[in-house]
Amino acid sequence: MTATMMSRLRALAVVSAFALAPARAAAQSGTVSGRGAAAVVTTTAGAQQFAVAALPGAGGMADSELASVAVPSTLSAEGLASITTGQLDQTLVSATTTAEAANVNVLNGLITAKAVLAVATSYANGATATSESNGSTLLGLVVGSLSYGDVSPAPNTQVSLPGVGYVVLNEQIPTGDGVHATGLTVNMIHVYLTDPVLGTPTGEIVIGAARSAASL
Amino acid sequence: MYLRIRFPVLPALAGAALLALACTEPLEPGRRALRAPQVAAAVGSSIALDQVNSTMGLNGTILLKGFNPTNPHLGDAIIATFFWIVPDGGSTITSVTDRLADGTPVGNAYTPVAFVTLGDVAMATYVATNVQNFPEGSFPSGEKILVVQATLSQSVSDGGILISAWTGVAGVASQALGAHSSGSGTGTSTTVADPGAIPVNAGALAYAVTMSDGRVGRDPPPGFVNLTTQSDASLVSEGDYAVQTSAGTVDPQWTWFFNSPGSPRTWLATVLALNPAPGSLTVTTSTSGSNLDPDGYAVTVDGTTSQPIGINGSVTFPGLAPGNHNVALSGVAANCTVSGGSSQTVMVPSGGTATAAFSVSCTATTGQMTGGGKLGDRRDFATFGFEAKPTGGEIQFVQHCPDGVNPASPTCALGTFDFHGRVTAGSFGPVAGAPNCRTWSGSGTVKDRDDPSRNGTYTFTVNAACDNGEPGRGTDFLDITIADHNAAYLTGGNIQRHKGD
Numbered sequence: 001m002t003a004t005m006m007s008r009l010r011a012l013a014v015v016s017a018f019a020l021a022p023a024r025a026a027a028q029s030g031t032v033s034g035r036g037a038a039a040v041v042t043t044t045a046g047a048q049q050f051a052v053a054a055l056p057g058a059g060g061m062a063d064s065e066l067a068s069v070a071v072p073s074t075l076s077a078e079g080l081a082s083i084t085t086g087q088l089d090q091t092l093v094s095a096t097t098t099a100e101a102a103n104v105n106v107l108n109g110l111i112t113a114k115a116v117l118a119v120a121t122s123y124a125n126g127a128t129a130t131s132e133s134n135g136s137t138l139l140g141l142v143v144g145s146l147s148y149g150d151v152s153p154a155p156n157t158q159v160s161l162p163g164v165g166y167v168v169l170n171e172q173i174p175t176g177d178g179v180h181a182t183g184l185t186v187n188m189i190h191v192y193l194t195d196p197v198l199g200t201p202t203g204e205i206v207i208g209a210a211r212s213a214a215s216l
Numbered sequence: 217m218y219l220r221i222r223f224p225v226l227p228a229l230a231g232a233a234l235l236a237l238a239c240t241e242p243l244e245p246g247r248r249a250l251r252a253p254q255v256a257a258a259v260g261s262s263i264a265l266d267q268v269n270s271t272m273g274l275n276g277t278i279l280l281k282g283f284n285p286t287n288p289h290l291g292d293a294i295i296a297t298f299f300w301i302v303p304d305g306g307s308t309i310t311s312v313t314d315r316l317a318d319g320t321p322v323g324n325a326y327t328p329v330a331f332v333t334l335g336d337v338a339m340a341t342y343v344a345t346n347v348q349n350f351p352e353g354s355f356p357s358g359e360k361i362l363v364v365q366a367t368l369s370q371s372v373s374d375g376g377i378l379i380s381a382w383t384g385v386a387g388v389a390s391q392a393l394g395a396h397s398s399g400s401g402t403g404t405s406t407t408v409a410d411p412g413a414i415p416v417n418a419g420a421l422a423y424a425v426t427m428s429d430g431r432v433g434r435d436p437p438p439g440f441v442n443l444t445t446q447s448d449a450s451l452v453s454e455g456d457y458a459v460q461t462s463a464g465t466v467d468p469q470w471t472w473f474f475n476s477p478g479s480p481r482t483w484l485a486t487v488l489a490l491n492p493a494p495g496s497l498t499v500t501t502s503t504s505g506s507n508l509d510p511d512g513y514a515v516t517v518d519g520t521t522s523q524p525i526g527i528n529g530s531v532t533f534p535g536l537a538p539g540n541h542n543v544a545l546s547g548v549a550a551n552c553t554v555s556g557g558s559s560q561t562v563m564v565p566s567g568g569t570a571t572a573a574f575s576v577s578c579t580a581t582t583g584q585m586t587g588g589g590k591l592g593d594r595r596d597f598a599t600f601g602f603e604a605k606p607t608g609g610e611i612q613f614v615q616h617c618p619d620g621v622n623p624a625s626p627t628c629a630l631g632t633f634d635f636h637g638r639v640t641a642g643s644f645g646p647v648a649g650a651p652n653c654r655t656w657s658g659s660g661t662v663k664d665r666d667d668p669s670r671n672g673t674y675t676f677t678v679n680a681a682c683d684n685g686e687p688g689r690g691t692d693f694l695d696i697t698i699a700d701h702n703a704a705y706l707t708g709g710n711i712q713r714h715k716g717d
Contacts, residue, residue, distance in 0.1 A: 061586060061603035063612040065634055067663075079665055081634065083601030083612045085588035087712045094686065096588035096709040098599045100614065102632070102665075114618045117599065119590055119708040123686045134689045135590035135708015137597075139618050150595060 030124060030216035032059050033183075036082030036099035036209065041071050043193070043203035051080035055095060059087045069101075073108055075205055077101040077116075086214070095212040096121040098135075099188075104207050106191060111167060114140030118186040118208035124216040129176055131184035131212060136170060138188060143167060165194035165202075175213065183213030262538050262566030263384040263421045263459050263492050265443070266292050270455070272299070272376030272448040277307075280365030281377040282317050286354040287362045288347060288381030293392060293490055295382070296326060297341040298366045299427045299453050300375035302333060307370035312342045314350075318359040322349045326364070327389050330486040334400035337429050337451070339484045340366070341396075346387035378444055378455050382421060384566045386493045394420055394489030402480035406473055409434075411485035413467035416460045418539035419492040419566055424468035427453040430481025437468030462539070493567035496534040499543060500571065503527035505578035507606060507642055509549040511657070513576075516544045527576065538566040545574045550646035552578035581606050581645045585654045585681055589709010591694060591702055595619060596628050598702055600694065600709075602639075604656045604678070609639035611660070611676070613698060621666050630699050631666025637676050637698075652713060653682040653693075662699060674699050683713035 034055035041048045050069045053062040066080040079102035086095030097120050104113040119135035133155070141148040143159050153169040160166045168190045175183035188208035195202050267283045274280075279298050288294065296312060312326035326342040333339070350362045364379050386392040397412035409426050416422050424437055431452055436442055440456035447453070456468060466487065474481045499515045508527050515531055516522040518541055523531045525545075544559040555575040564570045588601035595618050602611035613635040617628035637660025647653035657677040664670040679695040688710030695703035 059586060059603075061588070061601050061610060061612070063601055063610075063636070065612075065636070065663075079614075079616075079632065079634070081599070081612070081614050083588050083599060083614075085586045085601040085603060087584065087586040087714065089712065089715050091715055092686070092712060094586075094688075094710045094712045096601070096688075098588060098590065098601065098709070100599060100616075102616070102618070115616055117590070117597070117616075119599075121589065121688065121708065121710050123710065125686070130687075132687060132689070133708075134687070135706075139595055 030088050030093040030214065032086040032088050032093050032095045033057070033213045034084035034086050034095040034097040035211045036084050036097040037206070038066065038080030038082050038099050038101045038208065039069060039075060039077060040204070040206040040209055041075055043074070051082045053082040053084045055084040055086050061085045075106055077104045077207065079103070086212070091125060093124045093214040093216045094122065095214050097210040097212045099208045099210040101207055104189070106189065106205055106207065107164065110144060110161065110164065111189060111191065112142045113138050113189065116188045116208040118188045118210035120184045120186045120210040120212040122182045122184060122212040122214040124180060124182055124214040126180065126216045129178055129180055129182035129214065129216070131174060131176070131182045133170070133172055133184060133186045136186055136188060138169065161191070163196050165192045167191045176215070181215035183211065185209070185211040262419055263382055263490070265457070266381040266383050268380040268444055270376065270378040270444045270446050272446050272451055272453070274375040274377070275371070275373050277368045277371050278365055279368065279375045279377050280363055281379050282358070282361040282363040283379065283381065284358060284361050285356045287350055287352055289352055289383060290348055291387065292347050292381040292383055293385035294324070294344045294347055294364065295341065295380050295423055296364045296366070297339060297378045297425045297455065297486070298375065299337070299339050299377070299451055300368065300372040301450060302336050302338050303370055303372055305370060307368045307372050309340050309366045310369050311367045312364065314344070314362055314364045316350060316359070317361045317363050322362065324348065327393065329393065329488050330396050330398045332398035332400050332484045332486060334484060335402070335482040337427060337482050337484060339425070339427050339486065341425065341486050341488060343389070343393060343490065345385060345389045345392045374448060374450050376446060376448065376451055376453060378425065378446070378453060380443060380455070382490065384492050385421065385490045391494065392490050394491050396486065396488035398484070398486040400482065400484045402482050403472060403474045404477050404480050405475065406471060407483065409470045409472055409483040409485045411468065411487045413465045414487055414489055415465050416463065416489045417491050417537055418460060418463045419537065420460050421490040422458045422460060422466040422468070422487060423455070423490065424457065424485070424487045425453065425455045426470045426483060426485040427451060428472055428481055428483045430472065430474050430476060432473045432475060432481070434473060435471040437470055440468055492538045494535045495538050495564035495566055496532055496569045497536055497541060497543065497562060497564050498530060498532045498569055498571045499525060500530045500573045501525055501527060501545070501576060502573070503552070503576040503578060505552070506580035507551055507645055508578050509547070509552055511547070513545050513547040516546060518542050519544070536564045538564055543572045548576060549578065550648040551581045552576050584714040585683065585711065587681060587692065587694070587709065587711030589688060589706045591704040591706065592627065593707045596625060597707070598627065602681070604639045604644050604654065606642065606644045608641045609644070609656070611637045611639065611678070613696065615702070617666065627700060627702050630670055631664060633662050633664040633670070633699070635662050635674065635676065635698050636660050647680050650680060650682060652684050653680040654713065655680055670699065679703070681711055683711045686710060
């Protein structure tokens with residue numbers, strides 16, 4: 001199994017743990033779902049999610065805010081927030097989720113960012129179904145000793161973190177057939193922790209995780 | 217007939233005799249008969265002639281006349297025009313006062329408006345507004361009639377006076393007095409006497425007076441009503457008036473039929489305007505139906521003066537010139553209609569109050585709008601999400617200012633803050649002229665990360681949230697005012713309006 005395949009499998013694992021099953025509104029033929037988490041920390045000690053918002057199956061809005069978070073030696077951040085909205089209509093189903101955090105510090109300064117924002121938007125109108133991540137951004141990003149500034153990295157940009165594992169920037173995992181169903185998960189900073197000796201997964205840190213899905 | 221008046225004491229009986237002085241108009245063959253003095257009120261106008269009296273053949277240093285036998289009404293405006301033969305060395309009016317015929321001082325203030333002289337004749341016009349301090353009614357015995365008198369600096373051999381009282385004139389002199397103009401000239405044959413044109417307001421009185429030392433007839437100015445015509449052995453005068461139905465200009469011109477080859481006759485003429493008493497306009501609104509306009513309306517008069525008004529409210533616009541005024545109601549929500557239209561033309565009476573009533577009916581607004589995403593594409597950006605419908609909803613708005621407070625920034629003047637608000641039930645409605653947009657308002661809590669002193673409860677208004685299609689980025693639009701104002705097309709996300717609403 002290649003490193004790329006490993007990465008995708010791990011990403012799917014995060015997505016599967018993160019996503020809600022699309023809910024079907026009684027009076028509509030479509031489905032809509034959305035979920036945002038400003039941060040997720042998964043280690044051998046367990047999993048923690050911060051500022052999590054999940055869209056009701058009938059659509060509407062959900063949001064969650066957290067002034068700050070501190071997981072010792074792992075993550076600190078401020079202004080964590082997630083907002084997810086969506087609507088089921090007879091001719092259109094759409095959902096948008098934003099997940100964000102500010103003054104992010106991962107692994108004692110190994111990765112820092114002034115602001116992290118993930119945006120996932122999905123549309124389905126019965127003939128086409130599309131998703132996009134427009135608006136997603138990283139401000140003041142520094143990985144290791146390399147400063148990226150204000151960037152919207154290409155989807156699934158992987159950067160090695162020697163002795164720690166690696167990080168995928170602007171990780172995007174699409175779902176759906178593109179006709180009647182679509183979905184997109186955006187993880188703006190996704191750190192995969194590995195055992196430095198064995199190379200086996202030991203945990204994950206996600207900053208800015210947004211998912212949207214729509215079908216009609 | 218000449219009567220010498222001695223100052224300062226005028227015995228009541230002498231005054232009465234003076235006030236009963238008759239006036240005649242000389243007629244000349246071939247000239248049309250001059251109209252006798254008449255009292256007329258302008259139809260459809262708020263300024264009306266109340267009383268008029270005149271006399272000629274006076275001499276001495278006092279020119280006076282009483283409103284015999286009926287005094288004006290309290291609050292009237294009095295116009296007094298004095299005519300006299302200028303003696304060698306000249307003679308001017310030093311004061312104009314009023315009193316009762318029995319000598320009781322009255323004390324109204326007479327403002328000099330026009331003075332014109334040429335050759336050996338002179339004419340001066342004074343105005344007193346809102347006259348007070350005298351008894352109303354008729355006094356056949358004369359002792360309580362109101363007397364207006366001018367004191368001259370030098371005795372004159374011949375003089376006269378024309379006094380008229382007017383109802384409906386503005387009570388404050390500075391508001392009442394309009395434009396005025398005077399002219400003079402001489403002629404030996406048919407001559408036009410023209411004081412000049414003046415502007416007049418709608419509903420204003422144009423008072424015109426002419427005199428001459430030529431005892432001949434004249435044609436009155438077209439469009440004017442004769443007030444009085446009088447003469448004695450050496451002077452002739454005529455007063456006329458017109459009340460204007462609309463603003464414009466007046467230029468009264470008399471045609472004097474002088475017939476004195478080799479011996480020019482002099483004419484003097486004055487025209488002045490008195491403005492009517494201002495009126496007021498009361499505007500009322502009554503609103504019925506569902507989803508009533510949450511923020512009320514605005515009323516604008518003549519496109520210039522506006523006041524806010526509640527949905528079932530009343531406002532008054534004072535100090536309006538009498539006449540027609542346009543009244544417009546604005547700020548009506550798109551789900552509401554104004555019965556009979558949103559503007560009316562209302563006649564404001566002089567000294568009175570007109571009313572304009574607007575009846576508004578609103579229909580229930582239905583539907584729903586959801587949206588979320590991002591505004592801004594640089595370091596300063598905002599994220600948002602909302603669900604709004606007629607029964608309420610909520611909104612989350614996060615303004616990001618990574619570089620902190622920036623007073624010069626339209627979006628970061630308050631720095632980074634989170635806002636969570638509740639939509640006020642009934643505030644959700646359409647935006648006039650923008651079928652894809654909705655508006656709503658409410659209140660919520662701000663948590664300011666850069667300046668906690670700003671934390672607290674704030675009202676908010678989504679001025680417009682517009683679903684212009686998919687994808688929402690670059691297409692959908694959000695205009696929101698919380699503590700500051702942010703309006704932009706989405707750079708990410710989407711706004712969805714429930715179709716069919």
